[in-house]
Amino acid sequence: MKARVVITAGGQVSVFVDEGTLETGRQAIERFFANLAAQDVAVQWDGKVEQHRHVHEHEAVKTHAHAH
Amino acid sequence: MPCDAIAVASGQIPLDLARELEGLGREAVAQALLALLRRQFAHLGEPEPVDLWGAHSGARASGIGIRVGNVLVRVSPKWRITVNTRSAAFPGDDRVVRQVRDAVAGLLTGLAGLAVQKRVAQAVRQAGHRVTGETRAPNGALVFQVEL
Numbered sequence: 001m002k003a004r005v006v007i008t009a010g011g012q013v014s015v016f017v018d019e020g021t022l023e024t025g026r027q028a029i030e031r032f033f034a035n036l037a038a039q040d041v042a043v044q045w046d047g048k049v050e051q052h053r054h055v056h057e058h059e060a061v062k063t064h065a066h067a068h
Numbered sequence: 069m070p071c072d073a074i075a076v077a078s079g080q081i082p083l084d085l086a087r088e089l090e091g092l093g094r095e096a097v098a099q100a101l102l103a104l105l106r107r108q109f110a111h112l113g114e115p116e117p118v119d120l121w122g123a124h125s126g127a128r129a130s131g132i133g134i135r136v137g138n139v140l141v142r143v144s145p146k147w148r149i150t151v152n153t154r155s156a157a158f159p160g161d162d163r164v165v166r167q168v169r170d171a172v173a174g175l176l177t178g179l180a181g182l183a184v185q186k187r188v189a190q191a192v193r194q195a196g197h198r199v200t201g202e203t204r205a206p207n208g209a210l211v212f213q214v215e216l
Contacts, residue, residue, distance in 0.1 A: 001215065001216045002200075002213070002214075002215065002216075003073075003213075003214050003215070003216045004073075004211060004212065004213055004214070005192065005211070005212040005214055006205070006209050006210070006211050006212075007184070007185045007188045007189070007209060007210045007211075007212075008181075008185075008207070008208070008209045009178065009181025009182065009184075009185060009208045009209070010083065010181060011080055011081035011082065011083040011181070011184050012078060012079070012080055012081075013078070013079050013080070013081060013188060014076065014077070014078040014079075015075075015076065015077050015078075015216075016073035016075075016076050017073055017074050017075040017076070017216065018072075018073055018074060019074065020074055020075075021074065022074060022075050024075075025073075025074045025075025026075055026077075028075070028216040029075060029077045029216075031216065032195075032197070032216050033077075033079060035191075035195035035196070035197070036188065036191050036192070036195060038195065039190075039191035039194050039195055040191070041081065041187060041188055041191040042081065042082075043079035043080065043081055044079055044080045044081070044082065045077060045078070045079030045080075046079075048077065049075050049076065049077045050075070050076045050077070051073075051074060051075060051076070052072060052073050052074075052076050
């Protein structure tokens, strides 16, 4: 599953999952942070995962275009 | 960072200055400090490493000591920064001391930031995630393309 990881000099770690669904992305992010913790890099994360891609809107537009 | 991601999460690694700087090594940090002082405070003269002595014990102390002009920079083994004048202060020395202290603190914080990025990068690889790309953003952030 393709993702981007951004690490700022202030210690903020952000993960952007670019494939799959919100749910599989959530699982991948949880695994990723757990893997970092196992390597002695503890990321304080509130467990929140957001979706920043509006998949359904894009699909709706595409469907509409095909209907004509 | 353009987003457009299916799932996004952000967390914070508590920045422990001492831990990160310790990982870099005292000599590397001392060299970085010397380079900073040469570059930003050339008008004060050539910076020189100096031995530090315990105020009460009189014994040689560990840590980093650098003299530049009338200013003495000390970084304790616990990475506490002290900057003061070596002898009687001249007019304007207080301003110079503040400038040096801010520059040294900025450098150490920046180095700690680089160290934490390096530590996370190593952990990502050691955890078995395949890294397919690595770039540095204009704001200094390290950006990886990874397989999760």
